Amino acid sequence: MDRLMELAEADPRIILVTGDLGFGVLVDPTPDGSKPRFAERFPRQYLNAGVAEQNMTGLATGLALEGRIAFTYSIANFPTLRCLEQVRNDAAYHGANVKVVAIGGGFSYGALGISHHATEDLAIMRSLPDVTVVSPGDIWETQEATTAIVETPGTCYLRLDKSTAPPTHRDGEVFELGKARVVREGSDLTLIATGGILGEALEAADRLSDRGIQCRVLSLHTLRPFDHESVVTAARETGGLVTIEEHTIHGGLGSAVAEACLDAGVMPGAFSRIGLEAGFSSIVGSQQYLRSVYGMDAESIVERCQALLGAIT
């Protein structure tokens, strides 16, 4: 959000349209007005559309068609699934500069229940033509992705979750939409992660290293356009691919990686998709708790990788 405020200060075309969410993030939470946020700092570039996501997205499209870079902002599935047709027909089909931001990817709001579990959004959003889909893994990626989507014409989806990996960028590294980042080298397996769950992948890679298994870790922050090259290279150069996403295993990162390999005629030495297999989660809990329940935490990744390697040796 600090990055977006810097961008908004520099570029008056930026306008942020919220669906009545963002207390403390967009709006000053203090009674004495001591922490001005986006709403207070940029009143002409801020619009609360109310609890009306279809209208929020239509408004953003209208503003974008008239020359603005319009961010829509809400949590979980509200700025995507709730108004999917407005994103598709209005924003994407017109190539409108609408940047859809969802706070709360995956189980970020795990304790709130399935209405707030965003676990199909990546599959759905990446199927939309002409929509850039970004799911950054750490704070640096989030900041750089925010700048990148402002600079990228057309409709973009920025999926943020409450977790973040430890800093992974190197000095001087340049962020590029559509280009996966190798955040750790190794050749026994490649762990490919998208979003904050990258932190679990890195933790798992450390533990596997202690057991003599060296993993390459890819942060695949952009699902569309998809970085076929990095995935295929990893399939060729390492012993296998394990995808990790806080999202259903159907249609998201794991599916995209499988498609990329088969399209290229490359069969990874081993392959496994880690994500939500259970369907809806009727139980609730913290993001970390639900990751462990559904086999997406670092220890579960370690076990899956060991089993995978055991099965092929």
Next chain:
Amino acid sequence: MSDQSPPKDTRELALRIRRHAVEMTSSGGSSHVGAALSMADLVAVLYGRILRVRPEEPKWPGRDRFILSKGHAGAGIYAALAETGFFPIEKLKTHYQNGSDLSGHVSHKGIPGVELSTGSLGHGLSVGAGMAYGAKLDGKSHRVFVVLSDGECDEGSNWEAILFAGHHGLDNLVAIVDYNKIQSLAPVKDTLALEPFGDKWRSFGWAAREVDGHDHEALTATLEDLPPEPGKPACVIAHTVKGKGISFMEDTVLWHYRTAKGSELDAARRELGEGS
């Protein structure tokens, strides 16, 4: 007004829109001729008298924005755009044909003069409200016109936009409802009754007026008097007859979807003053 297309006889324009709509839906085998006919007069008045547009410069920044939210009546708008010089009339023959960009529901791609692609109901007013809000922020003086159908007002998204535009006092926004009283399967009053319709808009902060949607003088007077109340968006409820202009199509549910072929097409042409 120098920014306007040369004045047209709006009745002649309406007649041509009707002829095109019948021919286009017939040759394409498409539906919704009744919906195109009901709005022909109000579209003719808009394009003939009201809208500040430049057909030779479709993206002129100062133009009024027009959105057909009832995108299923696309044939009527394509006809109006062609007749007012946005693209060759000849192109209308490709409507609904294989490989054509003149889709049954309005699409902007490759079609000069179309601001917004529509077809799924309940989208146009939100986008129009965004355009109007942006114009206000920028101090621009152009207006945004959105034509909706009555059945379309079942869509909840419209009421989100109506609430928004009323709250923000977007008096550069004009919603015109083609109130032909018949929707897809049945009369509006038997489906989801809209009355008291004007009061609904008024209670959301709009200046709502009702007008005979086939009376060119009344339409012109109403649409020249904008905004009727400064600080409020304008709603014009245009009372129309579905299928207006062709006796056997008028006020019937049947002609929402039916396509005129053979003897029906001949009869329709005769009623519109054309030989078969």
